[in-house]
Amino acid sequence: MISNRVSGEPHLLEALPDRWRDLPKAGPVRFDETQGVWQVLDHETVATVLGDPATFSSDLSALAPAQPDFDALRQGNFVAMDPPKHRKYRTLVSQAFTPRVVQGLGPRIEAVCERLLDAVGDRDRFDLVDALAYPLPIIVIAELLGIPAEEHRLFQDWAAVLFGGDQLGETPDMDDLERALEAIAPTVRAMNSYMLDHIRSRRADPGDDLTSRLIAAEVDGVRLTDEEMVGFVALLLVAGHITTTALLGNATVMFDRHPGTADALRADPSRLPQAIEEVLRWLPPFPELGRRVARPVVLHGSELPVDSLVMAHLGAANRDPARFAAPDTFDVGRNPNPHLTFGQGIHFCFGAPLARLEARIALRLLNERFRTLAVPSYEDVTFQNPAVIVGVRHLPVQVSRT
Secondary structure (H helix, E strand, C coil), X not given: CECCCCCCXXXXXXXXXXXXXXXXXXXXXXXXXXXXXXXXXXHHHHHHHHCCCCCEECCCCCCCCCCHHHHHHHCCCHHXXXXXXXXHHHHHHHHHCCHHHHHCCHHHHHXXXXXXXXXXXXXXXXXXXXXXXXXXXXXXXXXXXXXCHHHHHHHHHHHHHHHHCCCCCCCCCHHHHHHHHHHHHHHHHHHHHHHHHHXXXXXXXXXXXXXXXXXXXXXXXXXXXXXXXXXXXXXXXXXXXXXXXXHHHHHHHHHHHCCCHHHHHXXXXXXXXXXXXXXXXXXXXXXXXXXXXXXXXXXXXXXXXXXXXXXXEHHHHCCCCCCCCXXXXXXXXXXXXXXXXXXXXXXXXXXXXXXXXHHHHHHHHHHHHEEEEECCCHHHCEECCCCCCCCEEECEEEEEEC
C-alpha cells in the first residue's frame, strides 16, 4: 500500500502518467539497470511484443523463484501459457464464457449495484471502494462461478494479499519477489484448497454455473482435471474482479480531478463508454506486462538475449504521440482510442467485456443516484502499490442526492 500524499504534492495517480510520458525520451527500447529488465515503450513495438508469442513467451516460470503453492496454481493459468497449450485453455473458457453469457449479466449487475448503493443510502460520506468497487465485481464473478457470493469478504481478503504489494517497493528486484512469494504462499495455499473443494463439489453435483460448464467443456476430446481447473477457476475469480475494482476507483478520481466531466456524463450517459476507454488508456491497472525472450531478437537496434525479461509498458505506449492526438490530455470523448490496456493478440484480456459492462452500469447508477460525487480530501485516499496494480485501496467520497 502507498500512503496518502503530502499536502500540496501530486497524488500517485497524477504522478504516474508524468513518469510514463517521460520514459521513452531515451528511445523506444531501454535496459533498466536497476531491475535488470528490458523496457519496450512505444505503441508499435509493445503491440509487436504482445502479438508474437513465439518470440516473446508468456511463460515466465523459468525466471521466477520456485514455490510449490504457486506451481500448483500455475497449472491452469493460461495467461502464462504459450501455444499450443494456450489454445486448449483459451478455447475452453471461450466455450463457457461467451459474449451472450456476459451480456446476460446486465440485469444482475444492476441489481447488485442497487443493493450495494442502498446500503449507503442514508450517508453523505462513504468509502467508494468498500461500498461498491470491491464487492460488486467479486459478487458478480463468484455467482457466475457458482461460488457462494456471501463469502466475497474472503475473496476480497485474498485479493488484498495477492495484489497488495506490501512486501514490495515500487521497483522490486528478484530478491524482493522471492520474499513476497513466501509471504503470500499461505494465502495461495488456502485458495488452492478452497478451489479444489469447489470444483469437486461441482463435478459431483453440476449446476448451471460457469464452473460446471468448464468441467463439461472439452477440446479435441480432452477435458481438464480437477487440479488443472484450480488455477483456471482461481484466475477467473481473482482476475475477474480486480480490474473492475481498479477501473471504478480510477474513473472516480479522474472525473473528480477534471471539473465538469461528471456533470457532462450525468447529462449524457451515452458518453460513458468512451469515457471509460479514456480512463483505461490513462491509468491501465496493470501498466507493464512481462514476456521472456524465447529466441534471439533485435528491437530498435538493441539485441535482446534469450531468456531475458521484457516489460511491455502499456502506460508509456498509451501515450505514444504517433498513435494518439494530444496524448497528454485526458479526453473523455477521444475517438478512436487504440489503447493497449487489455493487451493484444492471443492474450487479449478475456474479461474485458465484463469489466466494461460492470463499469458502465456502476458509473451510470452512481450518476443517477447522486447529484454530486466528490473526493473531499486526497490526504485521506490510500493507493495500491503501482508495482503490482494501479488503483486506490480506500477512496472516501462525499455525495449529494438528486
